[in-house]
Every structure is written in structure tokens, then in C-alpha cells.
Amino acid sequence: MDASELRRGKVAAHLIWGAPTSVLVGDFLFARAFELMVETDSMRALGILAEASRVISEGEVLQLTRAHDLNLDQDVYLQIISAKTAELFAAAAEAGAVGAGADAAAVKALRDYGMALGIAFQLADDALDYGATAEALGKNAGDDFNEGKATLPLLLGAARTRGREAAFWERTITKGERTPEDFGRARELIVGSGAIGATLDLAGDYADRAKAAVSALPASDWRTALEDLADFAVSRAA
Amino acid sequence: MDASELRRGKVAAHLIWGAPTSVLVGDFLFARAFELMVETDSMRALGILAEASRVISEGEVLQLTRAHDLNLDQDVYLQIISAKTAELFAAAAEAGAVGAGADAAAVKALRDYGMALGIAFQLADDALDYGATAEALGKNAGDDFNEGKATLPLLLGAARTRGREAAFWERTITKGERTPEDFGRARELIVGSGAIGATLDLAGDYADRAKAAVSALPASDWRTALEDLADFAVSRAA
Numbered sequence: 001m002d003a004s005e006l007r008r009g010k011v012a013a014h015l016i017w018g019a020p021t022s023v024l025v026g027d028f029l030f031a032r033a034f035e036l037m038v039e040t041d042s043m044r045a046l047g048i049l050a051e052a053s054r055v056i057s058e059g060e061v062l063q064l065t066r067a068h069d070l071n072l073d074q075d076v077y078l079q080i081i082s083a084k085t086a087e088l089f090a091a092a093a094e095a096g097a098v099g100a101g102a103d104a105a106a107v108k109a110l111r112d113y114g115m116a117l118g119i120a121f122q123l124a125d126d127a128l129d130y131g132a133t134a135e136a137l138g139k140n141a142g143d144d145f146n147e148g149k150a151t152l153p154l155l156l157g158a159a160r161t162r163g164r165e166a167a168f169w170e171r172t173i174t175k176g177e178r179t180p181e182d183f184g185r186a187r188e189l190i191v192g193s194g195a196i197g198a199t200l201d202l203a204g205d206y207a208d209r210a211k212a213a214v215s216a217l218p219a220s221d222w223r224t225a226l227e228d229l230a231d232f233a234v235s236r237a238a
Numbered sequence: 239m240d241a242s243e244l245r246r247g248k249v250a251a252h253l254i255w256g257a258p259t260s261v262l263v264g265d266f267l268f269a270r271a272f273e274l275m276v277e278t279d280s281m282r283a284l285g286i287l288a289e290a291s292r293v294i295s296e297g298e299v300l301q302l303t304r305a306h307d308l309n310l311d312q313d314v315y316l317q318i319i320s321a322k323t324a325e326l327f328a329a330a331a332e333a334g335a336v337g338a339g340a341d342a343a344a345v346k347a348l349r350d351y352g353m354a355l356g357i358a359f360q361l362a363d364d365a366l367d368y369g370a371t372a373e374a375l376g377k378n379a380g381d382d383f384n385e386g387k388a389t390l391p392l393l394l395g396a397a398r399t400r401g402r403e404a405a406f407w408e409r410t411i412t413k414g415e416r417t418p419e420d421f422g423r424a425r426e427l428i429v430g431s432g433a434i435g436a437t438l439d440l441a442g443d444y445a446d447r448a449k450a451a452v453s454a455l456p457a458s459d460w461r462t463a464l465e466d467l468a469d470f471a472v473s474r475a476a
Contacts, residue, residue, distance in 0.1 A: 030295075053269035
């Protein structure tokens with residue numbers, strides 16, 4: 001989708017096998033997952049996962065329609081990452097709770113946990129795209145910038161430097177006219193403006209919400225693991 | 239998938255909206271269909287459709303791996319079109335019967351009908367790719383040739399003209415080195431060899447199988463419509 005050359009730190013499938021094969025194998029995996037879900041014989045879990053699939057694809061479309069928009073509202077950005085990323089975390093946590101026969105309060109707690117964790121994860125991921133090495137990110141830094149994707153670090157960085165850098169942002173994002181050197185300058189401006197720190201602060205807030213969501217569940221190694229995971233989603237980017 | 243510029247007689251979505259949007263909207267439609275299936279609350283129908291989704295994507299992958307292969311066995315070709323096309327017809331007919339509460343014999347009859355209808359349809363479609371105008375086909379003629387897709391008209395036409403045209407087929411299909419003029423010559427060779435007629439004869443055999451499959455169902459306007467549909471799947475290409 002994002003034409004990145006790296007995925008999870010490895011050469012992306014479309015570069016090895018070509019785009020048609022990669023798309024088809026994606027369809028196959030979707031269909032195979034659907035079969036495995038039917039095998040659970042849980043219509044409720046199927047409903048959760050069907051809705052998640054639809055919400056995720058809506059989120060991706062929404063993001064695509066709002067690329068290149070430097071005036072994107074922070075609330076709309078959060079709506080996009082809630083749909084395209086956090087819905088999957090929420091559905092996974094909710095379906096797990098349903099499958100385990102948890103009561104309604106625990107199902108809701110775990111769904112809320114997944115949603116907050118997913119938002120924290122995506123905020124950190126968007127920060128990493130302007131700050132990390134390819135090794136740490138598992139894909140090339142700069143991909144978001146090169147697609148003109150309106151992520152929070154870009155929105156904040158551009159807003160904070162617009163006075164003196166209006167022409168740079170107008171050209172590279174609004175008009176989408178980028179040279180290979182522009183990413184380095186964009187990164188300097190964004191990091192220098194404190195936008196990475198602000199993005200990671202917000203990610204930390206969502207990690208705290210995730211931990212709060214499971215605080216009413218009985219203490220256990222599993223609950224501790226969920227809490228640690230929320231912290232790690234942010235600390236990996238710090 | 240096939241990079242065709244026309245689909246159902248209209249300009250293809252990827253040319254209007256771009257490939258990423260088209261892929262995402264495809265994902266959305268898949269997810270939305272999944273949601274609608276869950277609403278039926280029929281785990282049996284979901285199982286039929288999940289299996290069909292998986293078989294279809296396997297068929298597309300199989301076809302892709304066997305492109306450019308002029309020695310493809312006719313049985314493997316039939317296996318490919320059974321999976322990538324006819325499985326959808328079979329699942330639709332079967333799920334309809336299940337949804338209507340039909341008995342096991344009628345469910346099987348309708349599944350068999352759909353499978354044979356789908357094979358007849360795809361054989362005729364593959365013949366049309368070497369014979370029809372874009373208006374009749376709803377997409378550009380020559381797409382299969384230009385992808386080196388090993389369809390029955392090509393396999394038969396190449397086999398029947400290989401003595402004198404070995405170099406032409408070797409270059410255009412096996413090596414995939416095609417010029418814009420090559421499709422016209424390929425079409426002449428294939429039509430002249432009688433391969434289109436042979437493909438449509440086989441399509442007619444499958445249309446007869448489809449009609450035989452529903453012959454034990456009670457006579458009705460609906461059964462007649464199914465029979466007419468089987469004939470039309472082939473006659474549209476004659």
C-alpha cells in the first residue's frame with residue numbers, strides 16, 4: 001500500500017514477488033483468516049472481526065483522502081489512527097476476552113485497553129518515521145513524508161515552523177513536489193520544533209489510558225504483561 | 239489485478255482513482271460483504287463463502303504461477319478456472335439453496351450447476367479475449383495474450399501451429415517479448431487453428447452439464463431461467 005521497500009526490517013514482498021502476487025497472497029491470507037474464524041464457531045467473534053475489517057479499511061481510505069492536508073485537525077488524525085490501527089488492537093483484545101468467556105466488564109476493559117494501546121503504538125510509529133533508523137523502525141524512515149501523509153509529527157512540526165518555512169511545507173506537502181534532500185530538512189525542522197516530543201507525550205498519555213483500562217482486572221502475570229506492553233509501545237520510540 | 243484499462247465496459251477504477259485507493263476500496267468491499275454475511279446469522283453459509291474466498295485466491299495464485307507456460311496441461315487449466323471463477327458461482331448457488339432451506343440433494347444439485355456454469359462462462363470468456371470487440375467483452379480483447387496468460391484458446395492454438403510458428407510463440411509467451419502488433423497475429427493463428435471453436439465446444443459441454451445438474455429439480459420458471467443462463471454463458475461468445 002505505502003510502496004515502502006522494507007517491511008518488518010525485511011525487503012518488502014512486492015519487490016521480490018511483484019505487486020500482483022503480493023496483492024493476491026494478501027487476499028488469500030484474508031480468506032484463510034476468515035476460514036479460521038468460522039472454525040471457532042463463534043458468531044460473536046466473527047461479528048467483532050468483520051466490523052474491525054470494515055473499520056480498518058475505512059480508516060485507510062480516510063487517511064488517503066486527507067494526505068497532503070497540513071490543516072488536518074488533530075481530532076481527525078486521531079480518528080484515522082483509531083480506525084486504521086487501533087481498531088485491530090481493540091478487536092483482538094475483545095475477541096480474546098469473548099473467546100475466553102470473560103464477563104461483559106472484562107470484555108469492555110480489554111477492548112478499551114486495545115484501543116488505547118493501538119493509538120499509543122501508532123503515535124510512536126509516526127514519531128519514529130521522522131526519527132529512527134531503518135533497523136529500529138523495520139521500514140524506511142521518511143516513508144510518511146515521501147507520501148505526504150498527514151501524521152501528527154508533520155502537522156505539529158509544520159504548524160510550529162510555518163512562519164518562516166511556509167514555502168517549504170507548501171511545496172513538499174501541499175503540492176507534493178519533493179526532492180530526495182527534502183526529508184532531511186523536514187526532519188530537522190520537525191525534531192527542532194519539539195513535535196516529536198509532543199507526539200511521544202501524547203503516546204504516553206494513551207499508554208497510561210491503556211494501563212488504567214485493565215486496572216480493575218485481577219492482578220496477574222498476564223495483566224502485568226499487558227501493562228508492560230503499553231509502556232513498550234512508547235519506550236521503543238524514545 | 240490484470241491491469242486492464244476497461245472493466246464491465248467502463249474505464250477501470252485504478253485509472254480514475256489510482257491503484258492504492260482501488261485496492262483499499264476492494265478491501266472495504268470484502269470486509270463489508272463479510273459483515274453482511276455475519277448478519278445472516280448462518281454459520282453454514284459463512285463456511286461456504288469463507289472456503290470459496292480461499293479457493294478463489296488460490297486459483298488466482300495458481301494461474302499467476304503458470305502464466306507463460308505453453309505446456310500447461312488442459313486439466314490444470316480446468317483446475318485453475320474451476321478455482322478462480324467457478325467456485326464463486328458454485329458457492330453462490332449453494333449458499334442460496336442453503337439460505338432457502340433446500341434439502342441436501344437440491345443443495346448439491348445447485349452447487350454442481352454453479353460449478354459447471356462457471357467453467358462454461360470462463361471458457362467462453364477466454365475465447366472472447368481472442369475474438370470479441372471491447373463492447374461485447376466489457377474489457378479490452380488481447381489482455382490475456384498481453385499478460386501471457388495460459389488460457390485454453392492460446393494453449394490449443396499454439397499446440398496446433400507449433401510446427402511452423404514455434405519461434406513466434408516462444409518469443410511472445412515463453413519469453414514474454416511482445417510488440418503491439420503481436421496480438422493481431424496471435425489472434426489470426428488461434429482463430430485459424432480452430433482453437434476458438436474447440437474452446438466453445440467444451441464450454442457447450444459444461445453448459446449441458448449445468449442443465450443436467452438441475453434436471454432433477456421440479457420444473458418451474460426458475461429452473462428454466464437457470465437453464466437459459468447456462469446457454470447464454472456460451473452463446474454470448476458465439
